[in-house]
Amino acid sequence: MTDPHGGTALPQERRLVTAVPGPKSQELMARKQATVADGVGTVMPVFAKRAGGGVLEDVDGNSFIDFGSGIAVTSVGNSATEVVRRATAQLEAFTHTCVMVTPYEPYVEVCEQLAELTPGDHAKKSALFNSGAEAVENAVKIARVYTKRHAVVVFEHGYHGRTNLTMALTSKNMPYKHGFGPFAPEVYRVPVAYPFRWLTGPENCAEEAAAQAISQIEKQVGAENVAAVIIEPLLGEGGFIEPAKGFLPRIERFAKDNGIVFVADEIQSGFCRTGHWFACEDEGVVPDLITTAKGIAGGLPLAAVTGRAEIMDAAHAGGLGGTYGGNPVACAAALGSIHTMREMDLASRARRIEDVMKPRLQKLAEQHGVIGEVRGRGAMLAIELVQPGTKDPNPEATAALAKACHQEGLLVLTTGTYGNVMRFLPPLVIGEDLLNEGLDVLEGALASL
Ligand SMILES: *Cc1c(COP(=O)(O)O)cnc(C)c1O
Secondary structure (H helix, E strand, C coil): CCCCCCCCCCCCCCCCCCCCCCCHHHHHHHHHHHHHCCCCCCCCCCCCCEEECCCECCCCCCCCECCCCHHHCCCCCCCCCCHHHHHHHHHHHHCCCCCCCCCCCHHHHHHHHHHHHHCCCEEEEEEEEECCHHHHHHHHHHHHHHHHHCCCEEEEECCCCHHEEEEEEECCCCCCCCCCCCCCCCCEEECCCHHHCCCCCCCCHHHHHHHHHHHHHHHCCCCEEEEEEEEEECEEECCCEECCCCCCHCCCCHHHHCCCEEEEECCCCCCCCCCCCHHHHHCCCCCEEECCCCHCCCCCCCEEEEEEHHCCCCCCCCCCCCCCCCHHHHHHHHHHHHHHHCCCCCHHHHHHHHHHHHHHHHHHHHHHCCCEEEEEEECCCEEEECCCCCCCCCHHHHHHHHHHHHCCEEEEEEEECCCEEEEECCCCCHHHHHHHHHHHHHHHHHHHH
């Protein structure tokens, strides 16, 4: 497949034909408000009609440049040719048998691909699920049954999902946890090496944060009680935080020395997003277990836990699974998505996106005191917004900037513990002209703040 935009027929252009939101979106939004629970929020109040390559078209005919990919999901583009072709063929053959009743080849093939693509050359096995949160929950189940221990260690600013156990693992109260407790026990949170906000400055951040984290585990939990340490190699919802270099390998070593299962949650950072198949490859970290979802299947719901065969096999037969986990249509879509990533070398496309975007973002940071830091890797980039001249978070400017971008036809997402990070997650198949035009829109919106 050589089509540069993943096979979409949609015109690759930004086009505004109504105000944002347009009349049809407003009408649909009224229906949504009447019938969809308020808890299901909306980032940009337009209704999608079609999407592909680097654009999303709404019901009013506006075409937005997509810097969100449905939260790092449609890395191969929406309705990418190979995803559609394989999922369609699977839909016509059969839609569901339940893998625990009658298995099927696409499930096994996805697990074979995961064994090949994830870091490390040890024997690996996988189990497939429907959502990222479900994968993280299962990683905890597997680590507990393998180690016969209970405690789970997670990190400040971490995000792992919205189910009861994963809410407990998630750091941020509002909106993810507020009012939804009580949460699962035996979860302990320790510091992460966040260079921009480390009190003594970024220089010794990795060492000091690792020492604090390890000391807290030893003193408050006891290393011998810890089943798993779970970390995002590049933190997503916490604000696209890159742990200072050296932090991850130090935590990995501590886990190995103490018989703790080291789990990399690569649900957002995986599948070529950061310029490699997985973000932990940047520091040569080889997790015992790795959780994946989002980018894996071009938009269909699929998630996985992949890891050392002896750990994965610790759970008894029938102990893992679910009615829909590893649905055949989602597996076929994943095989199409993985094929596309290999064929188009989307990891290097992600690095190219960084090469185009980062210098321009850095230039904007020099011109606008409101940008405190530019960070991220590959096509997982962000700016952290502050009160100029300080490091005080500026969520108001972040929200205003996002709104201004939306109104000019650029779909952007915000994130971060303090709500002051604007993140950029374009589909890896986006054209370079659109990428630059998106940055032009951002530049104009910043100037208008
Ligand atoms: C999105 C995300 C999850 C949760 O995935 P869902 O599919 O929404 O359940 C877990 N961990 C990380 C790092 C994520 O970004």
